[in-house]
Amino acid sequence: MKRVFIIVLVTASFFASSLAVSEEVVNLYSARHYDTDDSLYSEFEKNTGIKVNLIEGGSDGLIERIVNEGKYSPADILITVDAGRLWKAVEKDVFQRIASDVLEKRIPANLRHPDGLWFGLSKRGRIIAYNKKRGLPEDVRNYEDLSNDSLKGQVCMRSSSNIYNLSLMASLIEANSNDNAEAWARGVVSNFVRSPQGNDTAQLRAVSSGECGITVANTYYIGRLMGSDKDADKETINGLGFLFPNQDGRGSHVNISGGGVTKYAPNKDNAVRFMEYLTEESSQRIFSEGNNEYPVVGSASGPVASLGSFKEDTVNASLFGERQREAVMVYDRAGWR
Numbered sequence: 001m002k003r004v005f006i007i008v009l010v011t012a013s014f015f016a017s018s019l020a021v022s023e024e025v026v027n028l029y030s031a032r033h034y035d036t037d038d039s040l041y042s043e044f045e046k047n048t049g050i051k052v053n054l055i056e057g058g059s060d061g062l063i064e065r066i067v068n069e070g071k072y073s074p075a076d077i078l079i080t081v082d083a084g085r086l087w088k089a090v091e092k093d094v095f096q097r098i099a100s101d102v103l104e105k106r107i108p109a110n111l112r113h114p115d116g117l118w119f120g121l122s123k124r125g126r127i128i129a130y131n132k133k134r135g136l137p138e139d140v141r142n143y144e145d146l147s148n149d150s151l152k153g154q155v156c157m158r159s160s161s162n163i164y165n166l167s168l169m170a171s172l173i174e175a176n177s178n179d180n181a182e183a184w185a186r187g188v189v190s191n192f193v194r195s196p197q198g199n200d201t202a203q204l205r206a207v208s209s210g211e212c213g214i215t216v217a218n219t220y221y222i223g224r225l226m227g228s229d230k231d232a233d234k235e236t237i238n239g240l241g242f243l244f245p246n247q248d249g250r251g252s253h254v255n256i257s258g259g260g261v262t263k264y265a266p267n268k269d270n271a272v273r274f275m276e277y278l279t280e281e282s283s284q285r286i287f288s289e290g291n292n293e294y295p296v297v298g299s300a301s302g303p304v305a306s307l308g309s310f311k312e313d314t315v316n317a318s319l320f321g322e323r324q325r326e327a328v329m330v331y332d333r334a335g336w337r
């Protein structure tokens with residue numbers, strides 16, 4: 001009896017220690033904070049037995065943390081929003097190159113880093129919103145038209161230091177040259193109703209109320225208002241019209257939310273597996289819907305789908321980072337604060 005008891009004890013402790021050693025994990029540092037993301041993580045855990053440890057924070061804070069943790073960082077994956085921020089992580093040497101046939105096949109080339117340092121996981125357009133009652137001036141079809149004289153005293157914009165506007169400017173420099181982009185920015189500034197203030201939602205509210213006539217905003221802010229059951233949000237949406245710019249040319253500016261595997265990832269295989277899982281069509285739906293974004297695989301669902309399909313600028317999103325310093329300087333010279 002005593003012997004059996006000892007065997008049971010030894011066996012139990014063996015299993016306990018082997019479990020502790022072999023417990024599979026993936027450590028995710030994420031600047032996304034959506035409840036729907038949690039259901040994605042638990043589904044992955046259920047399917048694979050790999051536990052997802054989540055650390056949430058602001059993008060800059062998480063990047064700094066990974067840099068400070070250095071070789072001993074537990075981070076396997078960093079997820080953040082806007083290619084401009086992914087570029088900041090690349091500048092700090094946070095990511096490692098990942099070669100995955102699955103990721104390369106599923107994610108369009110323009111939405112991932114050319115060397116596999118990061119991968120786009122969802123998309124957002126930055127589009128024109130105008131006051132519906134006033135209507136859209138006839139000569140406005142493109143971003144470039146926001147500097148037209150017909151928009152004097154009508155334009156409201158977010159500050160130029162905002163990452164979305166920096167990435168938009170980077171795309172304009174890429175398409176039209178530095179000088180033309182600067183002339184454009186000057187023209188837009190001369191059309192300002194007020195100095196830049198507030199986030200995208202604040203611009204949409206100001207345009208809807210008639211304080212301003214026209215602005216640009218990311219599509220998920222529009223989707224959020226569309227999906228809201230608050231009266232104030234319904235009123236805001238009812239007062240707005242939307243235009244996907246540059247449809248006869250290069251297409252509307254599209255940015256991403258995305259992530260990459262960190263340089264010293266202790267669980268690299270699990271990290272790649274998790275990234276691949278996020279690009280499965282069913283995961284994509286949940287991931288993109290969490291923030292009213294467009295999936296990078298498959299088609300849109302939820303409120304943003306009702307905005308319709310559109311032609312996207314397919315310039316590689318890594319350029320938004322590469323041209324970020326120029327974008328800052330162009331805005332500065334143009335007096336767009």
Ligand SMILES: [Fe+2]
Pocket residue numbers: 218
């Ligand atoms: Fe945002």
